[in-house]
Amino acid sequence: MSYPELLINREKLAHNVRAMIKMGENAGIRIHFVTKCLQAWRPLVEVMHEAGAEYFADSRVENLKQIGDLGLSHMMVRIPMMSNASDVVRYADLSLNSDMTVIEALSDAARSIDREHGVILMVEMGDLREGFMPDEILETASRVLNLRGVWLAGIGANFNCYGGVIPEEHQLKALADMADMIRQRFNIPLPIVSGGNTGSLYLLSEGRMPEGITHLRIGEGFLIGIETSFRKRIPDLFTDVFTLRAEIVELKRKPSVPTGLIGPNSFNEIPVFEDYGQIWRAILAIGEQDTRCGTLQPADSNIRFLGSSSDHMILDVTHAVRDLKVGDILEFSPDYAALLRASTSPYVHKRLV
Numbered sequence: 633m634s635y636p637e638l639l640i641n642r643e644k645l646a647h648n649v650r651a652m653i654k655m656g657e658n659a660g661i662r663i664h665f666v667t668k669c670l671q672a673w674r675p676l677v678e679v680m681h682e683a684g685a686e687y688f689a690d691s692r693v694e695n696l697k698q699i700g701d702l703g704l705s706h707m708m709v710r711i712p713m714m715s716n717a718s719d720v721v722r723y724a725d726l727s728l729n730s731d732m733t734v735i736e737a738l739s740d741a742a743r744s745i746d747r748e749h750g751v752i753l754m755v756e757m758g759d760l761r762e763g764f765m766p767d768e769i770l771e772t773a774s775r776v777l778n779l780r781g782v783w784l785a786g787i788g789a790n791f792n793c794y795g796g797v798i799p800e801e802h803q804l805k806a807l808a809d810m811a812d813m814i815r816q817r818f819n820i821p822l823p824i825v826s827g828g829n830t831g832s833l834y835l836l837s838e839g840r841m842p843e844g845i846t847h848l849r850i851g852e853g854f855l856i857g858i859e860t861s862f863r864k865r866i867p868d869l870f871t872d873v874f875t876l877r878a879e880i881v882e883l884k885r886k887p888s889v890p891t892g893l894i895g896p897n898s899f900n901e902i903p904v905f906e907d908y909g910q911i912w913r914a915i916l917a918i919g920e921q922d923t924r925c926g927t928l929q930p931a932d933s934n935i936r937f938l939g940s941s942s943d944h945m946i947l948d949v950t951h952a953v954r955d956l957k958v959g960d961i962l963e964f965s966p967d968y969a970a971l972l973r974a975s976t977s978p979y980v981h982k983r984l985v
């Protein structure tokens with residue numbers, strides 16, 4: 633075994649995928665499972681595929697390329713780079729878009745390999761990340777319909793990201809109405825009305841998803857089991873699919889407050905300390921290169937986070953439940969940010985169990 637390691641519980645992951653598909657189906661919603669948080673790691677995507685997932689999405693073409701043979705659809709969720717148009721149309725059948733020149737580049741790239749690429753037009757609904765302004769949509773749709781390498785697959789919106797805007801019924805209803813307007817104006821099916829990410833799941837579980845929303849893009853929800861608008865558990869989902877494990881390399885009784893003149897720490901922040909007297913301090917061989925240490929939740933809730941640098945994490949283990957020694961392995965539950973960094977760090981070993 634090598635540490636740090638990220639354990640992935642196969643059964644719990646498969647359960648979450650199945651539960652999520654069902655939750656969508658009950659409301660007439662298709663889900664693209666977003667794999668970017670785990671770099672579309674193949675063994676994990678294989679488990680998801682076996683559990684019934686057929687639609688995958690990622691923010692990186694490199695990731696989509698690895699799973700091209702798994703599932704029926706592959707969506708690019710980051711606005712494609714113009715410089716990358718030919719890879720996008722090669723490895724994704726759908727992409728989210730907010731720029732006409734990029735869409736034209738996708739159309740040219742698709743024509744050159746004899747394909748038709750599906751375009752979803754993102755609409756700005758308040759969160760202020762990607763999207764056309766609502767009053768540009770009809771004109772943009774009309775221009776897309778004139779291109780020969782792409783087809784207009786749908787419209788969508790993003791929430792809970794830059795602005796932290798929570799999707800509510802009124803925005804999603806407005807999105808669905810906009811889709812109807814486009815269908816009527818151009819007499820096209822426009823199958824995808826993509827109502828957001830994990831932050832929209834609360835509407836689904838409360839039976840409040842507006843009619844006309846046909847699609848969601850879900851990453852964090854099925855991985856962590858918590859919706860991101862109100863941080864509530866998603867009914868029936870496991871919240872402990874992932875466990876991060878790291879090894880103790882030093883364990884000593886030392887003071888809780890440093891001595892000397894205090895300047896910036898390794899991340900150029902001036903640290904502040906509370907005096908707990910003498911404590912048992914454990915140093916773990918894991919750091920900011922491996923994960924986001926401060927948001928890891930220790931399996932033993934008596935263990936307290938003290939600080940971290942590139943390669944070390946320091947914990948107060950004075951009140952730890954079991955007797956610890958150098959060489960012991962401690963377990964943590966990662967949140968999305970910690971999981972993202974752990975799974976993209978070359979130093980963290982992923983293991984399906």
Ligand SMILES: *Cc1c(COP(=O)(O)O)cnc(C)c1O
Nearest residue numbers: 666709829830849850851852853
């Ligand atoms: C990452 C991403 C998602 C998935 O978000 P989660 O909060 O993980 O469900 C959906 N849409 C876009 C555009 C994304 O970039």
